[in-house]
Amino acid sequence: MASLSLKNVRKVYPNGFVAVNDFNLDIEDKEFVIFVGPSGCGKSTTLRMIAGLEEISDGELWIGDKLCNDIEPKDRDIAMVFQNYALYPHMTVYDNMAFGLKLRKTPKAEIDRRVQEAAKILSIESLLDRRPKALSGGQRQRVAMGRAIVREPKVFLMDEPLSNLDAKLRVQMRVEISKLHQRLQTTIIYVTHDQVEAMTLGTRIVVMKDGFIQQVDTPSNLYERP
Ligand code: ADP
Numbered sequence: 001m002a003s004l005s006l007k008n009v010r011k012v013y014p015n016g017f018v019a020v021n022d023f024n025l026d027i028e029d030k031e032f033v034i035f036v037g038p039s040g041c042g043k044s045t046t047l048r049m050i051a052g053l054e055e056i057s058d059g060e061l062w063i064g065d066k067l068c069n070d071i072e073p074k075d076r077d078i079a080m081v082f083q084n085y086a087l088y089p090h091m092t093v094y095d096n097m098a099f100g101l102k103l104r105k106t107p108k109a110e111i112d113r114r115v116q117e118a119a120k121i122l123s124i125e126s127l128l129d130r131r132p133k134a135l136s137g138g139q140r141q142r143v144a145m146g147r148a149i150v151r152e153p154k155v156f157l158m159d160e161p162l163s164n165l166d167a168k169l170r171v172q173m174r175v176e177i178s179k180l181h182q183r184l185q186t187t188i189i190y191v192t193h194d195q196v197e198a199m200t201l202g203t204r205i206v207v208m209k210d211g212f213i214q215q216v217d218t219p220s221n222l223y224e225r226p
């Protein structure tokens, strides 16, 4: 069974603009799938439909064996990491990471176990009492990832998670995301317009253009053909 399937998915915004068209994709467990393509081609819209932040106009979204078109975001077995981190400024790192679990009524001891474990994986154990404004950009990005990891979702969605970091940190975090993928043995869907990120991270690359899938292939077939 595929981890996630999109069947004939289409997005028409209220103004009539068709942002995603005829989108068909099956993603298997543990794949690292990259959406690439020029700005405006529909990458974020597709990710947001999977997350439930944007309504699906037509077609079907399956997560595992569950048809998810009408399932609330918090009840989908996914977690999303945003480009702008979206941390709560008034909460500590610990509470930022715990928030999504509290919302879902996870028992306190279980929340604590998961936050400590994620903090260890991301090397942010010493930052748990700080507030976001006392963190560097790279640290904030780790917290944003921690918030997704504690959910232990079936699928991670990442929308240009590294684009606000400087070049050096971007390379470092890219390596860490790759390790994270191996360590968590999870499915990741990752949006980027950075070809190096796509090549080094992806097990499969979906090239989009004008709302359509133009090509789906492995990085080596797409970029390293003689
Ligand atoms: P990408 O992530 O590939 O840059 P997006 O998915 O953000 O592309 O956007 C796809 C297209 O949909 C763009 O042309 C964008 O202007 C348009 N779009 C995005 N949001 C809306 C909206 N709320 N209403 C109308 N058009 C939108």
Ligand code: ADP
Binding pocket: 073, 074, 079, 080, 086, 087, 088, 089, 099, 100, 101, 103, 151
């Ligand atoms: P999840 O565990 O589902 O990722 P979040 O903690 O990210 O939950 O968010 C829970 C709710 O709070 C969502 O409806 C989300 O849109 C909203 N939210 C997330 N970050 C912020 C923020 N920085 N400010 C205001 N609302 C937010």
